Amino acid sequence: MKEYEIVIGLEVHVELATKSKIFCGCSTAFGGAPNSHTCPVCTGMPGSLPVLNKKVVEYAMAVGLATNCAISPQTKFDRKNYFYPDNPQDYQISQLYLPICRDGFVEIDVEGKKKVGIHEIHMEEDAGKLIHDETKDCSYVDYNRAGVPLIEIVSKPDMRSAKEVIAYLEKLRILIQYLGVSDCKLQEGSMRADVNLSVRLRGETEYGTRTEMKNLSSFKAITRAVDYESKRQIALLESGQVVEQETRRWDDEKGASFTMRSKEDAQDYRYFPEPDLLPLLIDHAWIETIKAKQPEFRDEKIKRYQTEYQIPEYDILILTENKHTADIFEATVALGANPKKVSNWIMGEALRLLKESEKDAKDLCLTPAHLAKLIELVDKRVINNTTAKEVFEVMFHEDVDPEKYVREHGLKMEMEDGQLEDMIRQVIEDNPQSVEDYRNGKKKAMGFLVGQTMKATKGKADPAAINRILSELLDN
Amino acid sequence: MTKKIDDKTIAYVSTLASLELLPEEKESAKKDLSQMLDFVDCLSQLDTEGVSPMSNVFNEVNVFREDEVVNSDGSEATLHNAPEKKDRYFVVPKTIEP
Numbered sequence: 001m002k003e004y005e006i007v008i009g010l011e012v013h014v015e016l017a018t019k020s021k022i023f024c025g026c027s028t029a030f031g032g033a034p035n036s037h038t039c040p041v042c043t044g045m046p047g048s049l050p051v052l053n054k055k056v057v058e059y060a061m062a063v064g065l066a067t068n069c070a071i072s073p074q075t076k077f078d079r080k081n082y083f084y085p086d087n088p089q090d091y092q093i094s095q096l097y098l099p100i101c102r103d104g105f106v107e108i109d110v111e112g113k114k115k116v117g118i119h120e121i122h123m124e125e126d127a128g129k130l131i132h133d134e135t136k137d138c139s140y141v142d143y144n145r146a147g148v149p150l151i152e153i154v155s156k157p158d159m160r161s162a163k164e165v166i167a168y169l170e171k172l173r174i175l176i177q178y179l180g181v182s183d184c185k186l187q188e189g190s191m192r193a194d195v196n197l198s199v200r201l202r203g204e205t206e207y208g209t210r211t212e213m214k215n216l217s218s219f220k221a222i223t224r225a226v227d228y229e230s231k232r233q234i235a236l237l238e239s240g241q242v243v244e245q246e247t248r249r250w251d252d253e254k255g256a257s258f259t260m261r262s263k264e265d266a267q268d269y270r271y272f273p274e275p276d277l278l279p280l281l282i283d284h285a286w287i288e289t290i291k292a293k294q295p296e297f298r299d300e301k302i303k304r305y306q307t308e309y310q311i312p313e314y315d316i317l318i319l320t321e322n323k324h325t326a327d328i329f330e331a332t333v334a335l336g337a338n339p340k341k342v343s344n345w346i347m348g349e350a351l352r353l354l355k356e357s358e359k360d361a362k363d364l365c366l367t368p369a370h371l372a373k374l375i376e377l378v379d380k381r382v383i384n385n386t387t388a389k390e391v392f393e394v395m396f397h398e399d400v401d402p403e404k405y406v407r408e409h410g411l412k413m414e415m416e417d418g419q420l421e422d423m424i425r426q427v428i429e430d431n432p433q434s435v436e437d438y439r440n441g442k443k444k445a446m447g448f449l450v451g452q453t454m455k456a457t458k459g460k461a462d463p464a465a466i467n468r469i470l471s472e473l474l475d476n
Numbered sequence: 477m478t479k480k481i482d483d484k485t486i487a488y489v490s491t492l493a494s495l496e497l498l499p500e501e502k503e504s505a506k507k508d509l510s511q512m513l514d515f516v517d518c519l520s521q522l523d524t525e526g527v528s529p530m531s532n533v534f535n536e537v538n539v540f541r542e543d544e545v546v547n548s549d550g551s552e553a554t555l556h557n558a559p560e561k562k563d564r565y566f567v568v569p570k571t572i573e574p
Binding site: 034036051054057132138140268275278 | 540570
């Protein structure tokens with residue numbers, strides 16, 4: 001068979017985490033009663049007038065700068081006209097002619113580094129939500145999402161495999177998460193990706209006819225859909241047929257995509273300049289203000305960690321995956337705690353507990369001063385590791401001061417060596433068989449004796465001290 | 477100069493506008509639209525070389541609101557004129573994008 005190359009470009013919609021909608025003062029919060037977050041503006045009532053949310057512009061600029069785009073000095077909105085019940089105005093306010101950002105790129109690393117070009121980023125409003133009745137011939141409409149701000153990031157057709165697509169999306173997700181402008185969850189719809197895909201013979205310079213695929217709600221679905229669609233197109237070409245330019249819908253359950261509409265039924269959106277909104281002029285000073293607020297991004301952070309902290313590469317990658325965990329790490333280390341120990345608590349216990357309680361890393365509530373104190377308590381042998389883990393779990397849920405908690409709950413290791421020695425002597429007397437086993441060379445018996453002593457001290461002894469005293473008593 | 481709006485264009489425009497026109501309505505719409513185009517066409521007499529298109533007549537730019545939630549529950553007013561509603565949802569004929 002001839003060798004084909006897959007060409008992919010992405011349209012990524014990201015819901016911005018503003019408090020209010022893009023053109024009105026309605027809340028963007030999830031979980032409101034149906035249509036409770038609506039007003040005459042976001043439901044397109046005649047005579048209502050949209051006014052642009054300044055934060056949306058600043059968030060779009062921040063994403064543009066993070067993806068190396070040029071910010072347009074002049075930008076404005078346009079109307080995209082179509083009829084669908086989720087669209088109360090019968091048009092969507094979007095940007096066609098003068099999008100806010102153009103010509104950027106992000107760097108991905110899949111078997112070597114490469115740049116994925118960004119054609120443009122534009123601002124627009126989200127649509128409402130339709131719920132289809134299972135039994136009756138009707139649908140229910142909730143306009144709470146109508147008017148929630150979105151940016152659409154349109155890439156150039158620069159990706160060549162599903163792996164590159166995932167790497168690109170991950171890159172965008174982490175950049176945007178670092179900026180704090182969206183939580184970018186594919187499953188929950190705050191990040192949505194449409195895949196434009198075509199195939200061509202390797203070495204060919206012209207692009208093949210592309211299809212657009214929608215309804216991809218996980219990285220896994222994207223990978224499967226890319227695989228399916230490229231095979232479908234190659235099979236068509238191999239059998240002498242042609243690929244039709246069309247929009248297809250991915251059905252993850254069936255593992256296949258289906259035609260939604262062909263080029264012939266493509267909608268004529270009759271774009272025209274939005275007359276209700278005034279143009280935007282973005283000057284150099286404004287861009288500089290946004291630039292000054294950009295955080296240190298993950299790639300820079302990784303480089304800095306490599307030289308600044310003595311921790312393994314694996315730790316660095318995990319700690320920096322979320323800006324919030326990286327912030328906690330840095331702040332705790334800044335208080336004098338050992339970097340590897342801080343990293344262990346965050347990567348081990350914190351991430352385990354987050355997973356257990358189905359929480360997101362950004363919701364991790366851990367005061368650096370408390371974490372530093374906990375590490376100090378272990379270092380100074382005030383508590384042992386087992387107790388520290390218990391205390392950490394309480395800190396994770398209730399953000400308590402570990403020192404206070406240890407004091408109030410009597411968790412401090414209070415065994416003085418003399419007192420501990422007495423208890424160990426008792427354990428030796430009570431377990432003659434194990435003592436004999438140990439002296440006959442069964443070193444494992446030692447573990448049992450340590451366990452018995454721990455039990456007798458109710459966990460308040462330092463295992464290292466038990467080991468030391470026990471060895472002294474047994475070996476003499 | 478009269479712009480001719482043909483049957484094909486009327487059919488297309490009415491589909492885009494989701495309007496069902498009777499044959500006689502189509503005829504009068506053809507006439508009306510042609511006249512409108514002729515009227516607007518007189519603008520082409522002007523020399524617009526070097527004039528950038530404008531999207532509104534106000535001489536203002538950068539009008540913003542701050543990101544604040546100022547509206548409270550608007551569902552009652554929003555649903556007030558709904559032909560059919562249930563549990564604060566609008567009810568519409570089943571619509572699934574093909």
